[in-house]
Amino acid sequence: MESHDLALWTGFTGFTGWNGNQYPVYPVNPVKILDFSNDLGKLLPIQCLRDSINIISITYTITMPDTIIKNARIFYQGQIHEAELAIEDGKVAEIAKIIPLNDFDLVIDADNMLVLPGIIDVHVHFREPGMSHKEDWYSGSCSAAAGGVTTVIDHPNTIPPTLDEGTFKAKQELASSRSIIDFGINAGVKDNLDELASLWKAGCSAFGEIFLGESTGSMTVERDHMTAALQITRDLDALACIHAEDQEMLESYGKLTKGDMEPESYSLSRPNLSEAVAVANTIEDVMAFNAKAHLCHISTREAVGIIRGAKHGDYGDSGGTVTAEAAPHHLFLSNKDYDRLGTLGKMNPPLRKRRSLQYLWNGLNDGTIDIVASDHAPHTEAEKQTDIWSAPAGVPGVETMLPLMLLAVRRNLIPLPRMVEVMCTNPAMIFGLTNHKKGAIWEGFDADLVLVDTANISEVDADKLHSKAGWSPYEGMEAIFPAMTISRGEVIWDEGIHAKKGRGKFLPGAGYEEKTQEEPAAMCSIDEK
Ligand SMILES: [Zn+2]
Numbered sequence: 100m101e102s103h104d105l106a107l108w109t110g111f112t113g114f115t116g117w118n119g120n121q122y123p124v125y126p127v128n129p130v131k132i133l134d135f136s137n138d139l140g141k142l143l144p145i146q147c148l149r150d151s152i153n154i155i156s157i158t159y160t161i162t163m164p165d166t167i168i169k170n171a172r173i174f175y176q177g178q179i180h181e182a183e184l185a186i187e188d189g190k191v192a193e194i195a196k197i198i199p200l201n202d203f204d205l206v207i208d209a210d211n212m213l214v215l216p217g218i219i220d221v222h223v224h225f226r227e228p229g230m231s232h233k234e235d236w237y238s239g240s241c242s243a244a245a246g247g248v249t250t251v252i253d254h255p256n257t258i259p260p261t262l263d264e265g266t267f268k269a270k271q272e273l274a275s276s277r278s279i280i281d282f283g284i285n286a287g288v289k290d291n292l293d294e295l296a297s298l299w300k301a302g303c304s305a306f307g308e309i310f311l312g313e314s315t316g317s318m319t320v321e322r323d324h325m326t327a328a329l330q331i332t333r334d335l336d337a338l339a340c341i342h343a344e345d346q347e348m349l350e351s352y353g354k355l356t357k358g359d360m361e362p363e364s365y366s367l368s369r370p371n372l373s374e375a376v377a378v379a380n381t382i383e384d385v386m387a388f389n390a391k392a393h394l395c396h397i398s399t400r401e402a403v404g405i406i407r408g409a410k411h412g413d414y415g416d417s418g419g420t421v422t423a424e425a426a427p428h429h430l431f432l433s434n435k436d437y438d439r440l441g442t443l444g445k446m447n448p449p450l451r452k453r454r455s456l457q458y459l460w461n462g463l464n465d466g467t468i469d470i471v472a473s474d475h476a477p478h479t480e481a482e483k484q485t486d487i488w489s490a491p492a493g494v495p496g497v498e499t500m501l502p503l504m505l506l507a508v509r510r511n512l513i514p515l516p517r518m519v520e521v522m523c524t525n526p527a528m529i530f531g532l533t534n535h536k537k538g539a540i541w542e543g544f545d546a547d548l549v550l551v552d553t554a555n556i557s558e559v560d561a562d563k564l565h566s567k568a569g570w571s572p573y574e575g576m577e578a579i580f581p582a583m584t585i586s587r588g589e590v591i592w593d594e595g596i597h598a599k600k601g602r603g604k605f606l607p608g609a610g611y612e613e614k615t616q617e618e619p620a621a622m623c624s625i626d627e628k
Contacts, residue, residue: 217249229258256316
């Protein structure tokens with residue numbers, strides 16, 4: 100906590116809440132600190148004040164008035180309930196038909212809006228460290244918050260890549276100082292097999308993307324290397340996330356399309372078969388070694404078929420588990436969109452033929468695909484505006500993912516309960532975030548919530564988005580943007596960002612072992628100053 104944004108108050112009797120109401124304050128302490136940097140006007144009772152001129156190391160507990168959301172349609176236990184929801188200390192305290200108010204409650208009138216669990220996006224590239232002109236943890240997390248995403252997991256192909264404890268800790272500190280939403284961090288796999296155990300203890304969420312085919316960051320590994328990595332992650336009981344494109348096939352098909360400058364030739368250079376081969380190889384290894392793998396951004400009907408078969412025992416039942424993910428750009432765009440997007444439509448795996456979309460939606464609805472994640476991979480428009488072979492691969496998507504999916508629900512492409520499963524429940528379970536009370540609206544869970552007016556359809560307009568990319572592949576497409584995003588009980592998005600840089604919390608993975616730190620500053624009272 101920095102001292103410069105704190106002001107000292109005496110004789111203080113109340114404050115104005117974010118909704119404009121006046122709230123009285125209990126005299127918990129003769130001296131109080133009001134944090135002006137936060138629109139919510141939070142009351143921060145001092146527990147340790149060394150010197151009023153030189154305030155250092157203030158340890159405090161945030162006491163917020165309880166919040167009650169009224170007139171809401173709450174997605175609870177798989178159904179929508181007309182109910183009220185109370186938040187205490189950032190957690191969901193109660194869901195009931197009517198919750199009695201007391202004097203200190205903040206009231207949010209949801210005006211009959213839908214209240215969903217905050218979205219968990221397990222696949223973002225927030226680009227920091229090393230590429231903060233494309234995105235940084237603040238812009239990326241603001242973009243997420245405005246799109247209803249309250250938790251992200253960042254992937255390791257930054258500069259430097261997250262391949263050892265040092266780079267992991269550095270990214271954790273960077274993100275902790277800038278992110279406005281909670282986050283986990285994945286560790287990379289390259290020539291660092293000796294480092295995986297210490298990365299697991301440092302608190303990585305999972306390993307990967309492990310790149311079987313070339314993509315941003317030059318982190319491609321050979322299949323036998325992945326096999327060795329899978330045996331280590333199996334021993335750690337960790338999840339391996341796989342970017343499944345077969346490098347040999349990419350190289351041979353790349354030669355066939357060389358010199359063809361039509362953007363669509365990029366899709367031909369990375370054919371459906373290259374994904375199918377890499378997916379089949381991965382599943383074979385996962386089953387052979389009883390490992391756990393998550394197949395990132397599945398894009399083809401061939402891969403969907405192989406994964407569906409694996410989930411029904413085609414590869415035996417050794418105890419290995421495979422989960423799969425689809426990205427919005429493969430669910431909503433096809434190679435027809437090259438006409439509109441040109442090189443902006445370049446990503447890995449590439450845009451597929453239109454008929455693939457139906458296979459992906461079927462896979463999503465029948466349980467073959469477990470998760471929708473954005474693979475938010477921003478580049479600036481200037482970087483993208485070159486020829487198709489030189490342009491960097493990747494599109495921004497964290498802010499538009501839920502809005503597009505909500506419209507898909509409205510258009511009957513997916514039922515709402517399944518949408519919540521693939522964007523909240525499953526990501527939390529597969530990536531160990533239920534340990535952190537994420538992924539559902541449930542008493543005792545974090546009050547990570549999204550309020551949505553499902554009738555409010557608008558068009559995607561990149562000028563209104565928060566990513567540094569400054570453009571969107573979905574420009575002009577219809578979507579339903581959230582009205583409000585709440586993270587651990589704090590309103591962080593309400594037609595504007597209302598959150599302090601660095602309020603986001605690091606969510607360590609299951610292997611985290613806390614290192615003994617130097618003695619923390621002891622809590623002291625005012626009399627001790
Ligand atoms: Zn990838």
